[in-house]
Amino acid sequence: MRTMQSDYMHWAKFKAPVRFALTGSEVPHFRMDSLPLSIADLDMDGASHPRYAPLRERIGRHYGVSPEQVVAADGTSMANFVALAALVEPGDEVLIERPAYDPLIRAASFLGATVTRFERRPEEGFRLDAERIAAAASQRTRVILITNLHNPSSALADEDELRAVGEIARRVGARVLVDEVYLDSAVPPRPSAVHLGPEFVSTNSLTKVYGLSGLRCGWVLAEAELAERIWRVNDLFGVNQAHAAERLACIAFDNLSAVLGNTPEMLRRNRDAFNAFAQARADLDCMPAEHGITAFPRWAGGDTERLDAGLREHFETAVVPGRWFEMPEHFRIGFGYPAEHFDEGLKRLGAALDSLR
């Protein structure tokens, strides 16, 4: 049956809030009003611009690709959806990593694709294993879908690993769709996979690393002919993007280092604090957090629904239970918080783990 929803997304949006949440996967919101801008900069005269060129040019410049390779979309979410919609027909196979960000699986299923899976294993640092991917790919595979950095583990796929996946895709006549929404939080940040060849399509937004989820500024990068097809699909969902948001996104791109601010330092500090915490605990098993905004430790105590419930009930904090990523003994923890919040959350997590021993 065709999927009509993502239960994970519904849970993520409407779960009860707690004071010291560690569930997030984005950095604190950036205040656009801290930049020197006025209401006139937003061009609020009702004009609506097809494929608003100034934004595509800025995104293209950011990556060193031509504006013809840039498709705008509402967040990485819609970018993923329109890219998949342009590439997949009902009955085609979409090969998706496991564990995976649930809406990716649901979007492929909604489009009528047959979803097949390959494993990223914790004991291998969740790396992409080309042999396993090759074994799972078939002549019906149209898209190999990965996240880089990997959500939930933040594992980084390097250029050689990506090229190996590209090689498999070329062999079966598929594309590699790489959701790069966390890539700019790699240490150091890495170039987009779109530079590795025409079989690569990447998606991203200003949401996670730049703290601008409210702008919904997302994009697809693809070779120009495919980008044109994706634009045409986009026409089915909305004529144009919201223009005031496009203007704000241009302003954000013009001030991107100010928008990024001390985010890399904040993330590094919290990863270090988490690594020290996890290493000192016999009940947690986790590769050292080197990149990204999240980690995905395994808890020796079993199903982490129980851990999350205990955290919520007694400690005013929360994590993302691993069942949402098809690995119930793991949980996802987010690093995108001010130091005091993160340290307090971590302290409470430690107390909860102790209480459940």
Ligand SMILES: Cc1ncc(COP(=O)(O)O)c(C=O)c1O
């Ligand atoms: C892998 C991945 N892609 C996309 C998104 C959504 O991004 P956006 O807010 O830009 O739509 C998320 C959010 O959690 C994510 O983890």
